[in-house]
Amino acid sequence: MSKPKILITRPDIPVAGLNLLRKRYHLIIWDKPEPIPHAELLAKIHGVDAVFCVLTDKIDNEVLDHAGPQLKVVASMSVGLDHIDISSLQSRNIKIGYTPNVLTESTAELIIALLLAVSRHVLHANLAIYKGEWTSWSPLWMCGTGLTGKVVGIVGLGRIGFRVAEILKSFNVAKILYFNRTAKEEASKFDGEKVDFPMLLQNSDFVIVTVALTPQTRYMFNSWAFNQMKKTAIFVNGSRGDVVDQQALIDALKNNTIAAAGVDVTTPEPLPTNHELLLLDNCVVLPHIGSATIETRSEMACITAKNIIAVLEENPEGMPAEYAKVNS
Numbered sequence: 001m002s003k004p005k006i007l008i009t010r011p012d013i014p015v016a017g018l019n020l021l022r023k024r025y026h027l028i029i030w031d032k033p034e035p036i037p038h039a040e041l042l043a044k045i046h047g048v049d050a051v052f053c054v055l056t057d058k059i060d061n062e063v064l065d066h067a068g069p070q071l072k073v074v075a076s077m078s079v080g081l082d083h084i085d086i087s088s089l090q091s092r093n094i095k096i097g098y099t100p101n102v103l104t105e106s107t108a109e110l111i112i113a114l115l116l117a118v119s120r121h122v123l124h125a126n127l128a129i130y131k132g133e134w135t136s137w138s139p140l141w142m143c144g145t146g147l148t149g150k151v152v153g154i155v156g157l158g159r160i161g162f163r164v165a166e167i168l169k170s171f172n173v174a175k176i177l178y179f180n181r182t183a184k185e186e187a188s189k190f191d192g193e194k195v196d197f198p199m200l201l202q203n204s205d206f207v208i209v210t211v212a213l214t215p216q217t218r219y220m221f222n223s224w225a226f227n228q229m230k231k232t233a234i235f236v237n238g239s240r241g242d243v244v245d246q247q248a249l250i251d252a253l254k255n256n257t258i259a260a261a262g263v264d265v266t267t268p269e270p271l272p273t274n275h276e277l278l279l280l281d282n283c284v285v286l287p288h289i290g291s292a293t294i295e296t297r298s299e300m301a302c303i304t305a306k307n308i309i310a311v312l313e314e315n316p317e318g319m320p321a322e323y324a325k326v327n328s
């Protein structure tokens with residue numbers, strides 16, 4: 001009997017994950033470092049039993065039609081699933097794999113790093129040295145704003161938002177507000193207070209976005225939202241670019257409607273190097289590296305491989321619990 005076929009949409013998947021699949025299956029690996037072009041995806045997905053994809057691969061009805069009825073599982077090496085048309089997969093009984101939990105720590109760490117980079121001018125201060133602007137220690141040079149005694153607002157108290165809040169508690173912030181669909185009992189761990197969206201925007205010194213991108217959250221940070229925020233507020237986005245109306249963010253930063261922003265996610269990704277957002281002094285932009293630690297990415301690859309194996313071997317016990325939740 002011929003081996004089941006798996007399409008893998010990147011050549012540089014951590015080897016620990018690939019090794020789990022190599023012996024048992026026939027792997028069709030996209031061999032260029034850039035995302036697989038749509039036409040290639042349509043051609044290569046034909047006849048495969050499983051897809052190992054990443055967040056740059058849009059998996060929709062058209063792609064599934066090209067795959068054919070033998071496709072059993074699409075496993076993404078990501079926690080976000082906004083690139084996958086979940087209901088189309090569910091209606092075809094194709095299982096969906098993703099990688100929650102494993103990236104919570106690394107993403108929370110990066111969000112804190114980004115917040116501090118913005119609030120303490122870390123990147124500008126470093127650049128200033130090379131530009132010859134460090135003439136002496138100076139009382140007010142490169143002064144930023146501290147976290148101690150401040151109000152932090154977290155939008156979306158999922159796993160990552162929760163961890164960010166836990167870490168920030170140890171920075172002696174005055175209060176942590178959160179906006180979430182449901183109240184979270186566990187928020188008592190950091191004395192979190194559930195508030196409505198306007199209240200969070202109006203009262204927070206730092207607004208941190210960790211919400212999933214859904215039709216409800218798309219563009220929730222628009223000009224109205226930035227206008228609600230304090231003039232001194234710092235905005236940090238570790239979620240998806242599309243939760244923000246990016247032009248409204250640029251306007252808010254240019255007009256000093258808010259003080260500064262740090263974003264690990266943008267629209268589009270990558271941003272063109274002459275993009276307006278990159279020209280602003282009060283914005284730190286990172287290239288979507290929330291989960292980018294060797295340990296996390298390696299584990300994400302293994303979980304993605306295991307999600308595929310669980311489906312192809314018809315072994316539901318092998319599925320991580322969170323995987324089962326998406327598929328129920």
Ligand SMILES: O=CC(=O)O
Nearest residue numbers: 077078079080291
């Ligand atoms: O953004 C990263 C992910 O969804 O894993």
